Amino acid sequence: MIRFEHVTKRYADGTTAVADLSFEVTEGELVTLVGPSGCGKTTTMKMVNRLIEPTGGRILLDGQDIAAADPVELRRRIGYVIQQVGLFPHKTVLENTATVPQLLGVPKAKARARAAELLELVGLDPAVYGGRYPDQLSGGQRQRVGVARALAADPPVLLMDEPFGAVDPVVRERLQNEFLALQKSVRKTILLVTHDLEEAVRLGDRIAVYGQGTIEQFAAPATVLAAPANTYVARFVGADRSLKRLAVTPVEAADLTAAHGTPPAASVPLGASLREALAVLLQEDSGRIGVTDPDSGELAGVLTTEGVHRALRRGPLQDA
C-alpha cells in the first residue's frame, strides 16, 4: 500500500535526514517508526503526503508514484494526526471534526452527523463535547478530536506523528488502548511515529527501528525484542522494559490458536515465559510451536509470533 524505494532526503543545509530507505506497509497494517530524536522519523512521514519532497528514490501509494500525484488530491487520501493536534481554536469540536468533509463538498448537515458519529467512536459524547471549543478540553480529549478529525474524510491511509506524546502516561495508555480497538474496526493503513519503544511494541503490527536516517530492523515487535538485528537495536531495545516483560509474561491459553494440520515440531508448556517460548519459536521455520498442558502433556494449542504479540499487548494493559 505504501512502498518506499531507496528514498533519501538531504536538506538544503547538507543534513541527510534519511538515506536509502526501502520498506513497505501493507494494506490495513499499522507500522510504527521508532528511534531517538533526530533520526528521521518525521521526515519519513512527511514525504508520504508530500509536505517534504525526497531528493532520491520514490514512494508508491497503491502502486502509483506519489511524485506524479496532485498533492491536494493526495492529501485527501491521507489523514494526518500530529502531537500538537492543530485544532482550529475558534471552531467547536463538532465543527473541527467536520472540517475536511465539508471542504470536500459534503453537505453541512451530513458532515456534522458523521462528525458526531466519529466523536462517539473516539469516546467523546457529541452532546456534551460537540459544542465546546478546544481550550475547554483536556489534552487527552483534544487528542481524541484530532483522531476523529483525521478519520472524518475516511482516508485509507493515516499518518500519525507522536499522536499520544502530549498526554500523561495514564491517559496515553488509555488512548493507545482505545486506538487499537478502533483500528480493529476501521483497518486503516497506518504509519505511526513514536520515540517510545513501549508504544511502538504495543501498537505496531511491525516496527521500523531507526538508527541515524536508516532502518536498522523492520520486523514484528516480538522479533525485534527477542532477536535484535544488530548491536544498535539490541542496545535500543535493552534499555526498555518491554524486553523485561517478555521474561515475566507467561503464555496463556488466550494467546493460542487451534492446532490443525501437521503437529508442530517443538513445544513449550502453558505458563512458560514469552521469552522461553520465543526462543523456541524463532528456531522454527514453520513460525509455529505447540503449547502443551503441563499436567497431561497434551497439546493445548499453537503459538505464533502474532500470539506473542497479543500477549505483549495484554501485559501492559493489565498493569493499568
Ligand code: ADP
Ligand atoms: P525525528 O522526527 O526522528 O526527530 P526529523 O525527521 O525531524 O527527526 O529530523 C531528521 C534530521 O533532519 C535531524 O538531524 C534534523 O535536525 C534534520 N532536519 C529536519 N528538518 C530540517 C530542515 N528543514 N532543514 C535542515 N535539517 C532538517
Ligand code: MG
Ligand atoms: Mg519528529
